[in-house]
Amino acid sequence: MQDLCEVDDLASPAEVVHQIFHRAGRALGVASPYEADQKRWVEKIKGAEDSIRAVVEDSGDPFLVALKLSVAANLIDCEFRERLQPGFSLKTLLEEAPELELAIDQSESLRQAAAAASRILFVHETAGELLFDRLLIETLGKSAGSVTSVLRSAPSLGGALAADALDIGLDKAATLTDPGVDCRGLLLGSSSDKFIEEYEVADLVIAKGQAAFETLEETSGDSSKEKKAVFFLLRAKCAVIAGELGVSPGDCVVERN
Numbered sequence: 001m002q003d004l005c006e007v008d009d010l011a012s013p014a015e016v017v018h019q020i021f022h023r024a025g026r027a028l029g030v031a032s033p034y035e036a037d038q039k040r041w042v043e044k045i046k047g048a049e050d051s052i053r054a055v056v057e058d059s060g061d062p063f064l065v066a067l068k069l070s071v072a073a074n075l076i077d078c079e080f081r082e083r084l085q086p087g088f089s090l091k092t093l094l095e096e097a098p099e100l101e102l103a104i105d106q107s108e109s110l111r112q113a114a115a116a117a118s119r120i121l122f123v124h125e126t127a128g129e130l131l132f133d134r135l136l137i138e139t140l141g142k143s144a145g146s147v148t149s150v151l152r153s154a155p156s157l158g159g160a161l162a163a164d165a166l167d168i169g170l171d172k173a174a175t176l177t178d179p180g181v182d183c184r185g186l187l188l189g190s191s192s193d194k195f196i197e198e199y200e201v202a203d204l205v206i207a208k209g210q211a212a213f214e215t216l217e218e219t220s221g222d223s224s225k226e227k228k229a230v231f232f233l234l235r236a237k238c239a240v241i242a243g244e245l246g247v248s249p250g251d252c253v254v255e256r257n
Contacts, residue, residue, distance in 0.1 A: 007019065041076050041128040042127050042128055042164070049168075063111055063139040063140070066135045066136040067254065068100045069093070071234065071252045071254060072096070072100055073093060073128065073132040075250075077125075077129070084237065084249055101252075103251035113204050118146065119203055121148050122147060123207040124149060129208065130164055133208065144172060144175060148174060149176050149177065150178065150186070151164070152178060152183075153180065154182040159184065179191040184211040185213075187215055204228070204231075206233060207233065208234065209233075210234050212234070231254060232257075233254055234255075237249065
């Protein structure tokens with residue numbers, strides 16, 4: 001509570017949550033209080049990779065189905081999972097995602113932007129979503145050198161690390177990097193020079209999760225980056241963000257800046 005009293009009024013919700021969970025982690029002696037649950041999900045998803053791939057590859061539109069799976073999977077490592085979608089499971093995810101209705105649907109715009117892009121930056125959120133993100137990247141038809149996957153530099157709230165990406169073979173579909181700063185979402189103002197260069201050369205950014213939306217939404221329209229297409233893939237997890245987007249908590253969103 002003392003930390004909350006001292007929070008910077010201009011900080012994004014993602015920055016505040018990150019700060020508070022670091023404080024809680026120190027008190028608990030763990031990097032993430034949800035680690036055991038997250039590991040179970042990762043192992044379950046890895047064990048079902050063939051079935052998950054079949055859902056995408058056997059569909060009439062692999063890109064759209066992979067996109068919907070990736071967005072729907074944004075609930076896997078959410079601490080409010082059961083509140084937002086009671087009975088959520090891998091089975092229901094695979095059954096329902098192909099027919100999933102996107103509350104905001106910029107999927108065709110994303111398809112066109114990806115086809116035209118020569119450099120894509122994909123900002124991942126949690127470890128449990130990485131396989132779905134990899135399948136989406138594969139449907140874009142780009143070489144691994146044309147796609148840069150952004151991972152976390154330190155464990156926090158299940159944020160996907162390079163080790164998690166290697167575990168599911170993401171390095172076969174993209175080049176792995178991190179922002180050079182311990183954060184949720186993407187804090188361009190404090191990221192490393194190397195990462196800023198990677199961000200600047202990308203002509204398409206695909207950003208997963210509510211934290212990425214919270215930290216990138218205002219900067220994505222900056223005059224120096226106005227030609228860069230930024231797409232947000234997420235499930236709205238709180239009433240505030242849902243209200244800003246004009247959707248309901250739990251809704252799936254593919255929004256463009």
